[in-house]
Amino acid sequence: MAEISIDPYFTPFDEVISTEIVSAKFSLMITKPHPLCLLAAKQLQAYLSNQTDWIHNFGLSDQNEGTVIGKMFGVLVVQNPLGEIGYLSAFSGKLAGSNQHAKFVPPVFDLLTENSFLNIGMEELTVMNQMISALEDQNHPAQKNEIIRLKEKRKAHSVALQDQIFEHYHFFNLAGEEKSLTEIFANAGYKKPPAGAGECAAPKLLQYAFQHKMRPIALAEFWWGQSPKSNFWKHGHFYACCKEKCEPIFGHTLTGIEIEKH
Structure with a gap:
């Protein structure tokens, strides 16, 4: 009998995915998501549309109360240590007033802990x-x-x-090398990291994958909900990871990984 994954954040696909169709290169979305990311996003979006685990006003229903806050979500297709193909999910910043929710990988560093x-x-x-x-x-x-x-x-x-916040965010790469946000952004030519660096969905996903010996296969992010202040973000649309906050982190976390951009 085959072993079954028990990782709480690893989500299997609804359909069987053959390892033969998985590229040896890591797919990073620039203009269009990888087909497996589309499948993962479809499953995650179905969950977002029907879940009752928490309440967050995305502005998609007149019945919701409170400030409308759309969110960027990310999916990272991975192969876990058991050889299974599935995906990890994450959101940027906070969701429903918390950093921690079932189904979504935890933050790299939780700023909201009591007496922190x-x-x-x-x-x-x-x-x-x-x-x-x-x-x-x-x-x-x-x-x-x-x-x-x-x-x-x-x-x-x-x-x-x-500055103290930045020093508490530490990121790993495939080789297990660890660097703080301060060091990562200094190496990228920044005086300091921008506010909110390290809280986007993509860095959370890669961090969790490396910490739990999962091979990253493809990454994509999509917007869910109304756009704040402008119409730039479109509900359900996919977007490339942000340059200001994410690219310097990728320069460290994706070291040694062969990348193909779509």
Whole structure:
């Protein structure tokens, strides 16, 4: 009897996929998704349309309440250590107010854990904001220097907190080499990583695959829901991974992998 995969984030295809049709090269979508990514996305989109595990307002129904927030989702077709072909799923940023959901790979680093350095740091920023607002409400000339001092302190604290966040995001590649976001973006010529780097779907997917000895086969991302502020993002349409946040990370995570772009 064949072994059955028990990885909680590995999703088998609804139809049998022969390993003979899988290329030795890794397929990275530029203009059109790989056929296996289309199959994976179709299954994931069916889940998104019918699931009752969580509530998130994508703006696709008049019955949903709260702010409309469309999301980028990603699918990574993989071969797991048992030789099975299936796919991993991920979303960018948060979904339904959380970083963690069944069916989707976990974040590279979870910023939302209770009593984390981020929560503590944000509480400190809140106190500073309250102090500055109180002094500004007094509108007293003698408080001017103190307000300037507090604003400089707030800025320095905010920058230090962001740097600390970047240092907690560590990415692996196929060889098991590990680098922080700070190092990855410095090697790519950036002074600092952009805000939100490391939280996109694609880096999450590759990180999970490498950590769990899965061979990446093809990657694609699609938008689900209404587009915020503009009509750039189209519901159900596929898009290439972003250049600003993802390409520098790929420069590390995809080292040693032969890539074909579609």
